[in-house]
Amino acid sequence: MLDENIERLISRKLDGVLADSESVELDRAVLRSPEVRAALDAAARIDELARRALRDGIATPHAAPAVPPELSTDRLRRWHRSVAAGLLAAAASVILATGWQTLRPNGDAGVRTDAHTALDTGASAAGAAAPPFPAGKGWAERYAEVVNREVLGVYDDKTRSLYLLEIDRSHLRPVAVRASY
Amino acid sequence: MGTQPAVTIDFDQESLLLEAVAHADAQAMADLMRIHGRWIRGIILAAGVAPGDLEDVLQHVWMVVWREARRLEDASRWRGWVCSIARNSAADFLRRQARRRRGILSWLRTRRHDTTSRPAPSTEAVDASEEHEAVLQAIRSLPTIYREPFVLRHLEDWSYQEIGRTLGLPVDTVETRLVRARRLLRTRLEDKVSGHARRKHRASDQS
Numbered sequence: 212m213l214d215e216n217i218e219r220l221i222s223r224k225l226d227g228v229l230a231d232s233e234s235v236e237l238d239r240a241v242l243r244s245p246e247v248r249a250a251l252d253a254a255a256r257i258d259e260l261a262r263r264a265l266r267d268g269i270a271t272p273h274a275a276p277a278v279p280p281e282l283s284t285d286r287l288r289r290w291h292r293s294v295a296a297g298l299l300a301a302a303a304s305v306i307l308a309t310g311w312q313t314l315r316p317n318g319d320a321g322v323r324t325d326a327h328t329a330l331d332t333g334a335s336a337a338g339a340a341a342p343p344f345p346a347g348k349g350w351a352e353r354y355a356e357v358v359n360r361e362v363l364g365v366y367d368d369k370t371r372s373l374y375l376l377e378i379d380r381s382h383l384r385p386v387a388v389r390a391s392y
Numbered sequence: 393m394g395t396q397p398a399v400t401i402d403f404d405q406e407s408l409l410l411e412a413v414a415h416a417d418a419q420a421m422a423d424l425m426r427i428h429g430r431w432i433r434g435i436i437l438a439a440g441v442a443p444g445d446l447e448d449v450l451q452h453v454w455m456v457v458w459r460e461a462r463r464l465e466d467a468s469r470w471r472g473w474v475c476s477i478a479r480n481s482a483a484d485f486l487r488r489q490a491r492r493r494r495g496i497l498s499w500l501r502t503r504r505h506d507t508t509s510r511p512a513p514s515t516e517a518v519d520a521s522e523e524h525e526a527v528l529q530a531i532r533s534l535p536t537i538y539r540e541p542f543v544l545r546h547l548e549d550w551s552y553q554e555i556g557r558t559l560g561l562p563v564d565t566v567e568t569r570l571v572r573a574r575r576l577l578r579t580r581l582e583d584k585v586s587g588h589a590r591r592k593h594r595a596s597d598q599s
Contacts, residue, residue, distance in 0.1 A: 215571075222571040226545065228552070250578065257527070257577050262546045264527040268443040269433040269547060366408065368468075 213250050221251050225258050407467035414461040425454055431558070432478050434547040438539040439482030440532065445489075452481045471558040523584055530580045538573035541566050 220237040223229045229237065240247045365374045412420030429450065436449045456477050464473055531539060544555045552566045559566070 218575055219571050222574050253578050254574055257581055260527045264524045265547045268528055269437060
C-alpha cells in the first residue's frame with residue numbers, strides 16, 4: 212500500500228504541477244523504494260492509455276456542426292438590424308458627449324487622436340437598443356462593416372459596457388508616450 | 393522616455409460567445425459547438441453513455457443550450473451550466489435506454505453475430521483493442537465524482553482550476569479526486585499494465 216503523500220506526488224507529477232521541492236521528494240522515494248518506482252511507471256502507463264482511449268473514443272466528427280433547426284433567418288436579420296441601430300446610436304451619443312480626446316505626452320505638442328473615439332454601447336449610452344457585444348471573428352467583422360472602420364473592442368465586465376476604438380490606420384504610426392489618467 | 397505599462401484587460405471571450413448565442417447568433421453557436429464539443433462529450437461519456445451514443449446526447453445538449461441560453465443570468469458561469477445540461481441529458485438518455493433494454497439486447501445479439509462473420513484480427517490488434525476496451529471499462533467503473541475530473545483532465549489536459557470551474561469544485565477537491573481515480577484505476581488495471589510491461593520486455597529481449 213502506497214503512502215498517500217507519495218500517491219499525491221505521483222499524481223501531481225503526471226499532471227505537470229509538481230513543485231521543485233516535491234520533485235526532489237518523489238525522486239528520493241523512487242530511488243529508495245522499488246514499489247514507488249513501479250507505482251509511478253504503472254500510473255504513467257495508465258495515464259497514457261486512458262488519454263489515448265478517451266480521445267479515440269470521443270473522436271470529434273469532422274463534419275461541419277449543424278446549426279440548430281430552430282434558427283430563424285428572420286430572427287437573425289432582426290437581431291443584426293437592432294445591433295447596427297444600437298451601435299450607431301451609441302456612437303452618435305458618445306461622440307457628442309465626450310468630443311475628441313487629445314493626449315499630451317511631456318507637455319509637448321499634443322498627439323491628436325482624431326482616430327480614437329470611445330463608444331459605450333452599454334445601457335447608459337446606448338439605451339436598451341444596444342445588446343452586449345458578442346465574441347468571435349465573425350462578429351468583429353460584422354461590427355467593422357457597420358462603422359466602416361477597423362475597430363478594436365474593449366469590454367468592461369463591471370458596467371457591461373463596450374468601448375470601441377476606431378482606427379484609420381493610414382494616418383497612424385506607433386509612438387512611445389507617457390500618459391496619466 | 394519611459395512608457396506606461398500596458399493596461400491588461402480580462403476579456404472573457406467565452407462569456408461573450410454565450411451572450412451571442414443567447415441572442416440567436418448562428419455563427420456564435422457554430423463556434424461554441426466547434427470549440428467546446430470535445431469536453432462536453434467527455435462529460436457525457438463520464439456520465440456513463442457509450443461512445444457510440446455520444447453524438448445523440450450531444451445534439452440534445454446543443455438544442456437545450458440554443459433554446460435556453462437567453463435564460464442564463466451570469467454568462468461567466470456558462471461552463472457549469474452546460475455541464476449540468478450535459479449530465480441531465482446523459483441521465484435522461486440512459487433512463488430511456490434502460491426502458492428499451494429488450495430492444496438493445498436483441499441488437500447486441502445481432503451485432504455479436506456480425507462480429508463473428510468478420511475476418512479474425514491480428515494478435516497485436518486484439519491486444520491493443522482489448523487494452524483499449526479494458527481502460528475505457530475501468531474508467532467507466534469509477535464513481536462519477538472521480539470519473540468526471542479524470543475524463544476532463546485526460547481528454548482536454550485541463551488544469552485543476554479549469555476542471556474546478558467547470559464542475560463547480562474547489563481546486564483541492566479536484567486534485568484529491570484525481571489522486572483517488574488514479575489509485576482505483578491502478579488497482580483495476582494492474583494486470584493489464586504489468587502484461588504490457590512483460591510484452592515490452594519480451595520484445596526487447598528478442599531484438
